[in-house]
Amino acid sequence: MTHSPTVPPGAQEPAAHGASGAWRPDGPGAPAAGPEVLDRHSPEPAPGPDATGAGDASRTGGSGRRMLRAIGNAIMALAILALATYLDTEVLNQDELDAHLTSHARLGEVAATGRFSARLDRVEFARSIEMRTTRVNAATGQEEVTRSTRLGTEHIFVIASVSATAPKEPIQLTVAGLETPEEVFYAQTDRVDKRFTMAGVYVQPGWWAKGVFVFEVPVKALAGARATLSAQSTNGIYDTIYPQRYDQLLPEVALDLGLEEAEVKSAVAGAKNVYELKAPE
Known part of the structure; x- marks a missing residue:
């Protein structure tokens, strides 16, 4: 013999689970959502493959530019040294002047x-x-x-x-x-x-x-x-x-x-x- 719970006068009878009017956590009467709480002891999410690839490309590009600048500076220094050596050997004497x-x-x-x-x-x-x-x-x-x-x-x-x-x-x-x-x-x-x-x-x-x-x-x-x-x-x-x-x-x-x-x-x-x-x- 099954007994149904007694509903006080004036109270709404809850709907059965699975019915079309079933109660949902976000439905009417659901408690308001509070701020999300993060566990500070939980590990940081690992970066995805896209982020890791972009960082590697950026570092590779920066290294290449630095190498090109170094090569350019070395070539300029050698050119200046060669010019100075040439001018030193081509100094005109007083008769030539x-x-x-x-x-x-x-x-x-x-x-x-x-x-x-x-x-x-x-x-x-x-x-x-x-x-x-x-x-x-x-x-x-x-x-x-x-x-x-x-x-x-x-x-x-x-x-x-x-x-x-x-x-x-x-x-x-x-x-x-x-x-x-x-x-x-x-x-x-x-x-x-x-x-x-x-x-x-x-x-x-x-x-x-x-x-x-x-x-x-x-x-x-x-x-x-x-x-x-x-x-x-x-x-x-x-x-x-x-x-x-x-x-x-x-x-x-x-x-x-x-x-x-x-x-x-x-x-x-x-x-x-x-x-x-x-x-x-």
Whole structure:
């Protein structure tokens, strides 16, 4: 005999388990859920395979970048060391620092610089030079010699016939010399006044000026020699205080005379007794 529990008056009879109106923990009348309580003694959950893989990739990428930076720094250090070694072995001496910017040409060819171009047209030799000063007679229209001076030498006079032009501004080629293969330098003779030579002529843009330079040198200096031409420095007082210090960037041409030992002997043998130079008074 089964007895059902007595339900007090006014109370709702609980529904049987398994029925459609069965009681559920989250149903009406269920106690409110409290905050989740974690056991601090429980172990941390192990990282999943995705998290572990990302960490390994990040560490691998960082190591690769550090290695590339180290290799780059090493290459840069080696390059700087190599450059410093090269510069240390290529230090210029004082003669090299004082050298002009020189353009070279053979007999009959043009040597060009930024300020002028020049060509050696002909080379002649003489045992004496006669300088004649002339004027034109107004009555007759004829040229007359007003003064004549003859110079002799125990060596040889070299007369270099030169043509020159300038690209932009007039220039005077006042510095001329004869240089040997042994780098012995002979300046143009000061016994011949510059008004008889090209040193007294302004080289103008647009056409070729012609003139001569005269050198007095030993015969032994002729083989392999070259005529060098340049403009005077425009540094004013600085050239007086520091001679040659500011001449490094002056343009210069070196014109080969085209003389070897055999040519020298025949040229000297055929030297003129007198070479005449004329200039107006």
